[in-house]
Amino acid sequence: MSTREQTGTNARHPFPSVVARQILPARASRVVSRTGGYLILLLLTLASIFPLIWMILTSLKDRSETYSPNVIPSKPSLAAYQFLWSQMHVGQYLWNSVRVTSVTVGAVVILASLAGYAFARIDFPGKQTIFLLLLSTLMLPGAVLIIPLFLQLSDMHLIDSQLGLILAYIGGGLPFAMFLMRSFFTTVPGELVDAGRMDGASEFGIFLRIMLPLARPGIATITIFQFMDTWNEFIFAATFLHSPTQRTLQPALFALVGRYSTNWPVLTAALTVSIIPTVTVYLILQKQFVTGLTAGAIKG
Amino acid sequence: MRGQRALYGYLFILPTLAFFLAFVAYPFFRAITISMTEWAGYDQPRYVGLRNFINMAHDRIFWIALRNSLLFTVATTVLQTVIPLLVAVLLAQRWHWDQVVRTALFLPVIISMVVASLLWRMIYDPNFGVLNSALKAIGLSSLAHPWLADTHTVMPAIIIVSLWKSLGFYMVIFYAGLQAIPLDLYEVASLDGANGWQKLLHVTAPMLWPVTTVVMVINIIGGIKVFDVIYVMTTGGPNHASEVLGTYLYVTAFGATGGGSPSSGYAAAVGVVILVLSMIGTYAQLRLTGGRSDVY
Numbered sequence: 001m002s003t004r005e006q007t008g009t010n011a012r013h014p015f016p017s018v019v020a021r022q023i024l025p026a027r028a029s030r031v032v033s034r035t036g037g038y039l040i041l042l043l044l045t046l047a048s049i050f051p052l053i054w055m056i057l058t059s060l061k062d063r064s065e066t067y068s069p070n071v072i073p074s075k076p077s078l079a080a081y082q083f084l085w086s087q088m089h090v091g092q093y094l095w096n097s098v099r100v101t102s103v104t105v106g107a108v109v110i111l112a113s114l115a116g117y118a119f120a121r122i123d124f125p126g127k128q129t130i131f132l133l134l135l136s137t138l139m140l141p142g143a144v145l146i147i148p149l150f151l152q153l154s155d156m157h158l159i160d161s162q163l164g165l166i167l168a169y170i171g172g173g174l175p176f177a178m179f180l181m182r183s184f185f186t187t188v189p190g191e192l193v194d195a196g197r198m199d200g201a202s203e204f205g206i207f208l209r210i211m212l213p214l215a216r217p218g219i220a221t222i223t224i225f226q227f228m229d230t231w232n233e234f235i236f237a238a239t240f241l242h243s244p245t246q247r248t249l250q251p252a253l254f255a256l257v258g259r260y261s262t263n264w265p266v267l268t269a270a271l272t273v274s275i276i277p278t279v280t281v282y283l284i285l286q287k288q289f290v291t292g293l294t295a296g297a298i299k300g
Numbered sequence: 301m302r303g304q305r306a307l308y309g310y311l312f313i314l315p316t317l318a319f320f321l322a323f324v325a326y327p328f329f330r331a332i333t334i335s336m337t338e339w340a341g342y343d344q345p346r347y348v349g350l351r352n353f354i355n356m357a358h359d360r361i362f363w364i365a366l367r368n369s370l371l372f373t374v375a376t377t378v379l380q381t382v383i384p385l386l387v388a389v390l391l392a393q394r395w396h397w398d399q400v401v402r403t404a405l406f407l408p409v410i411i412s413m414v415v416a417s418l419l420w421r422m423i424y425d426p427n428f429g430v431l432n433s434a435l436k437a438i439g440l441s442s443l444a445h446p447w448l449a450d451t452h453t454v455m456p457a458i459i460i461v462s463l464w465k466s467l468g469f470y471m472v473i474f475y476a477g478l479q480a481i482p483l484d485l486y487e488v489a490s491l492d493g494a495n496g497w498q499k500l501l502h503v504t505a506p507m508l509w510p511v512t513t514v515v516m517v518i519n520i521i522g523g524i525k526v527f528d529v530i531y532v533m534t535t536g537g538p539n540h541a542s543e544v545l546g547t548y549l550y551v552t553a554f555g556a557t558g559g560g561s562p563s564s565g566y567a568a569a570v571g572v573v574i575l576v577l578s579m580i581g582t583y584a585q586l587r588l589t590g591g592r593s594d595v596y
Contacts, residue, residue, distance in 0.1 A: 037390060041397075044387060045404040048468065051419050052407060054430060058422075069433040115316035124309035130317060137324050139582045141525035143546050144571040147334060147553050147564055148327035171323025174316045203308035232412035234528050239554065250414045254532060257418060264422060271418060275411045282410045283403075290406060290472055 052275075059269035066264045080265035081273070088256065088266070089244065090273055097249040098277075100162050100237075101230045104169040108177050108226045109219060111170070116181025116218075117207050121193055131182075134175045142172070146239060153240055160242045168240065169230055177222040180295060184218030185211060224285070224292030231278055249274050335568035345565065352569035362570070364540050365548040368455060369577075372530075372544060373523030375459050380466050380519050381512065387467065388474035389504070402475070405468035413465065417532035420461045424448050448534055451541035458533055458542060465529075470515050477511035478504070513588040520581040525574055545574050 054071060059080050061073040084090045118124075119131050149168055150159070158164025188211060196206040212219075231249075238251035247255070253270055260266050282289045335352060339345035356362045387405070391398055408416060423429050426446035435444045447457040481504065489499050527546035530536060536543035536551065553567035 037393065037395065040390065041395060041401050044467075045401050047464070048404045048408055051416075051423060051464070052411075054423070055419055067428040069430075069437065071430070111315045111319070114312040118309045118312035122305055122309035122312070124306035127309070130313065133325075134316070134320055137320075137328065139521060139578055140324070140328065141521075141546075141571075141574050141578050143525055143527060143549050144331050144575050145324070145327045146550070147568050147571065148330035149323065151330070152323075152327055167319075168323055171319040174319050175324070178316055203305060203312075207312075228410070232414070234412065234414050234532070235550070250412055253414055253418060257421075264428075267418065267422070271415045275415055278410050278412075279407070282406075286403065286406075289410070293409065293469065294473055294476070 055268045056272055058264050059272050061265050063263065063265055066262075080263075080269035083266055084269050084273065088270070090252075090270060092245065093247060093249045093252040094273070094277075096162065096247060097231060100166055100169070100248055101227060103166050104173065104230045105223055105226045107166075107170050108173045109223055112174055112177035112181045112222060113212065113215065113219065114207070115174070115178045116183075117185050117211055117215075119178070119182045120185035121190070121211070122203065135179060138175055138179070142235065145172075146235065149236070150239060159240060160246055162241070162246055162248075165237060165240045165248075168236055169233070173226050173229065177226060180222050180225075181215065181218050184215045184221075188214045220288050221292045221295050224281075224289055225295060227281075228278065228293060331568050331571055334565055335572045337565040337568075338563075339565040340563060348565070352566050353572075355566070356569065356573070361540050361543060361548060365536075365543040365545050365570075366573070368542060369524060369526065369544040369546075371455060372459065372462075372526055373520055375455075376462050376466075376523050376526075377516055377519040379459065379463050380470055381515050383463065384467055384470035384515070385474050385508070385512070388471045388478055389500070391471070391475060392478045402468075402472070405471055407468070408465045409469045411465075413528035414532050416461060416465045417529050420457075420464075421448065421533055424457055449538055451538060454534060454538065454542045458530055461529055461533070462526075470519075473515055474508065474511060477508050481507045517581060517584060517588065520584065521578050524577045524581055545570055545577075549574065 057071055057073060058066070060076040060078070062075055062077055062079065065073060065075075119127065153159050153161075153164040153168070156164065158167070192210050192214070193206055196210050201209070233248075234250040234254070237248045238254060241247050241251065244252070244255075253274055256267060256270055334345065336347060336349055337345035338348045338351070391401065395401070423431050424447040426432060426444075426449065429447075431447065432444040435441060445453060447453050485503050485507070486499055489503050494502065525546055526544055527550065530542055530544055531547050531550065534542045536547040549567045549570040552570065553564050
């Protein structure tokens with residue numbers, strides 16, 4: 001992350017400094033409490049990232065060194081990564097995850113934008129009822145659906161098929177994404193829609209050329225949210241896909257433990273590879289990421 | 301014109317509605333139906349009314365799972381509300397490098413639950429895990445422990461992982477809530493002679509209450525449906541000591557740990573219990589936040 005971005009973020013949050021002076025007790029041995037504060041923050045930071053650093057360091061260890069208590073490898077090597085790539089088809093799993101995730105995210109973004117726009121800006125009979133129906137299951141635990149979805153995909157001959165998994169993901173993701181897009185579209189001034197209609201633009205033209213560009217922050221939010229949700233999803237993927245050629249990354253990682261529970265360099269290398277895409281995107285788009293994920297707060 | 305516009309409205313929502321009906325609504329009603337059958341998953345389902353639910357009363361493992369689900373929910377809700385709140389208040393003071401701290405705390409939120417769980421499984425490993433190695437290194441080998449294999453420590457160990465993974469998430473929500481408190485309130489309090497702690501108690505705390513309720517409710521609902529972290533770390537073991545409703549449902553339906561034939565009907569009934577408990581959680585949210593689901 002660049003320094004420029006850092007200062008940018010701070011400039012957008014001018015409050016902390018002011019709040020600081022006002023929340024803290026005025027002179028209560030200020031230096032001591034400052035030092036203590038830094039110490040706590042340092043410990044929290046270390047606690048958050050140490051497991052991840054340990055993971056990367058272990059993945060660079062030689063097999064013989066796996067169980068030595070030294071955290072830092074004495075002879076760092078990429079052997080575990082080479083093994084992963086040549087023997088464990090990690091490339092295949094990565095590709096499967098990329099494919100399932102991009103199709104799901106693409107479909108959810110397009111369909112949720114259309115529906116969100118309709119619910120926000122077009123009047124049609126039954127709108128309110130259908131909207132509430134879609135929202136009624138927002139809190140539905142996925143575990144409730146796993147048995148019937150398994151049966152349904154079996155009926156459709158879509159078990160062990162990425163298409164079946166994608167359909168289940170889209171169905172599960174749409175109501176919430178639609179809900180978010182609707183709230184974004186309601187903030188776009190209605191005059192723009194009326195002006196477009198006066199000019200004789202079609203409803204689809206208004207949606208595509210006027211509304212969609214204005215709803216870009218909303219699209220960014222649901223893209224990130226759906227990307228994380230799909231990339232990290234485990235239970236549906238583990239249940240609906242069986243063959244190694246179909247498997248996505250998360251169930252593949254879980255299966256790997258069964259076979260290589262004692263080969264920690266290979267295990268940690270696999271975990272490291274699996275988080276590279278998400279962590280990279282996070283470090284680049286940090287602000288949007290935090291907004292996108294916490295927008296999911298109400299979904300939980 | 302109006303009629304044509306309405307037609308577009310239906311056209312735009314049609315795909316979303318179709319996906320919803322096919323992959324959420326229909327499976328949902330099917331889940332309720334299955335919960336009232338006796339069915340191994342491959343034979344003919346047989347309607348048994350509420351028998352599955354009655355049988356739960358005598359099912360020792362069901363009660364363990366229910367108790368653990370509630371324990372997990374209460375513990376994570378308390379820890380994952382209080383600690384992120386304190387960290388957010390601390391971070392909202394002026395610090396150098398505060399952006400670095402926030403980035404670091406959010407990293408565990410980014411990685412998947414599977415990765416976090418597998419990682420901590422290795423950290424907790426009784427023989428080679430860093431936790432026990434560290435304890436031995438600082439002369440506390442008596443505290444070294446098979447954390448996930450001991451029925452007394454397995455739940456706390458898993459709860460720590462949940463806290464590690466979600467601290468940054470809830471902290472960010474509280475942090476945003478703190479930024480949204482109007483500064484005039486602090487000025488008025490200063491004029492009234494309030495000191496720092498009084499401001500924390502009488503301005504910050506009440507202004508953060510709506511955000512706090514949202515955090516608590518996300519925690520409650522997340523706790524009731526917890527699955528990934530436990531399934532990946534222990535599959536509910538040892539000897540069901542970390543069994544929760546989610547893992548019990550899954551293992552009953554798909555027979556993951558072998559032994560016992562899969563019973564889809566009974567598993568679906570466990571799903572209905574999870575559903576009812578999370579509905580109670582949602583209802584609590586509506587009550588606490590006065591129907592506003594958009595507080596954050």
